[in-house]
Amino acid sequence: MQFETYPFEKLNVLLENIVPDARYDPIALTIGEPQFDTPAFITEALCQNAPLLKKYPKTSGEPDLREAMRGFVKRRFHIELDDSQIIPTFGTRELLFNFPQFLLSDIDEPMMAYTNPFYQIYEGAAIASGAKVLHLHLTKENDFLPRIDETELAGCDLVILNFPNNPTASVMDLQTMAEWVKLALEYDFVLLNDECYSEIYTHVPPPSLLQASIEADNPAFKNVLVINSVSKRSSAPGLRSGFIAGDDRILREYMRYRTYVGCASPLPLQMAAAAAWSDNEHVIAFREKYKENFEIAREVLGIKIPEATFYIWLEVGDELEFTKRLYERYNVKVLPGSFLGREGIGQGFVRIALVENAERTLEAVKRVKACLEAC
The missing domain is CATH 3.40.640.10 (Type I PLP-dependent aspartate aminotransferase-like (Major domain))
Known part of the structure; x- marks a missing residue:
């Protein structure tokens, strides 16, 4: 069986020779893993x-x-x-x-x-x-x-x-x-x-x-x-x-x-x-956290808030170059959409997982905006 390389492994290869700007704390918005404590x-x-x-x-x-x-x-x-x-x-x-x-x-x-x-x-x-x-x-x-x-x-x-x-x-x-x-x-x-x-x-x-x-x-x-x-x-x-x-x-x-x-x-x-x-109560509390993150992203990036999930599917042009630039200049990792699709689907997009707390999310999306404006 010949399995395709997993997206996160592809990302590691894409970024392996890049040294990020050490003035910024690293923020990874790549994996859909909630960063909140289990109740x-x-x-x-x-x-x-x-x-x-x-x-x-x-x-x-x-x-x-x-x-x-x-x-x-x-x-x-x-x-x-x-x-x-x-x-x-x-x-x-x-x-x-x-x-x-x-x-x-x-x-x-x-x-x-x-x-x-x-x-x-x-x-x-x-x-x-x-x-x-x-x-x-x-x-x-x-x-x-x-x-x-x-x-x-x-x-x-x-x-x-x-x-x-x-x-x-x-x-x-x-x-x-x-x-x-x-x-x-x-x-x-x-x-x-x-x-x-x-x-x-x-x-x-x-x-x-x-x-x-x-x-x-x-x-x-x-x-x-x-x-x-x-x-x-x-x-x-x-x-x-x-x-x-x-x-x-x-x-x-x-x-x-x-x-x-x-x-x-x-x-x-x-x-x-x-x-x-x-x-159910703990789930309501988590939903509010993700809603707050989306509100922050809307305020900073001007996105339309999705109806569900904690992802932003952000259109960026050349998604590979944007991913590399965002990491190199602002020490933020996102996942190129082309790593998640086939037949050209996903090109031009990155997936951003808003799984951090509000403070970290605000810092992350500000850096994303700065990268978008610099492109």
Whole structure:
């Protein structure tokens, strides 16, 4: 298998011979890793359950964790899932890599579609699955929402959407999602939405594909799946707690597959994750921090505040030269959009992750503005 170099490795190569201006403290806005402390009640739950390390965890997850996840879905999306319709996972990266391999393993010449630019694990999964790839381009011209070409989609076995979107911060509305559900049923492909940024929004809560499935008169979620995670919502990426939910016919067989993968979450992590999934107040507090960061960026850079995520998809012209110049002159790292896309998508943009506190964010965007003005 020949995997593409990861974006952060490409960035290291791009900047390796550049010496940044030491008058500035370094600021990295490259990775979508929240820089806020994990709430104390979560870390306390982890410590309190440390004695459970003596026990093997079940792949299916403990009842407390499954109940907490189902409770989150009910509170947030007003959907009551059966226990058979959700599987806890060790974060979402591992499932995004192994689920396509599971799903496509018995299909001759499988075809997988996903949004472009993208989280690179989608591409890695396609390579590992031996799948032909259809890129769903997200551009300024289409408002960073994929166009629907039924002729192309008719040949797909798995379609991965990602809304709210990383890196463009675009949001897909309920009716448009419902159209995608109808296509999944008509052409019999599995439709999965990566919803890991669903809780980081500025005003209106983004919809879930599960809600869109009900809207499309598909309450059993046939061919429909979603994934989610506490990493962003709870500032707890180290907990590695995610889930996949939806079509129980698919999940039943996927659960059997997972028993062979060996990716069960340790019990102390499961108990801490259950606490995180069960609480909403801390998520509201984090949302306010990201909203404040966007307000600062709007004030300094004149951007339109995105509806969700904590990313700015900033148009800069030559994104590679801008990234190098910003690092050299102002000691700020951002991620070139071309590292996140294929077929020319992402060129001319950089992704800026506003994951720092307000003071650091203000300093960072001032430097970005100075670099833009100097270009």
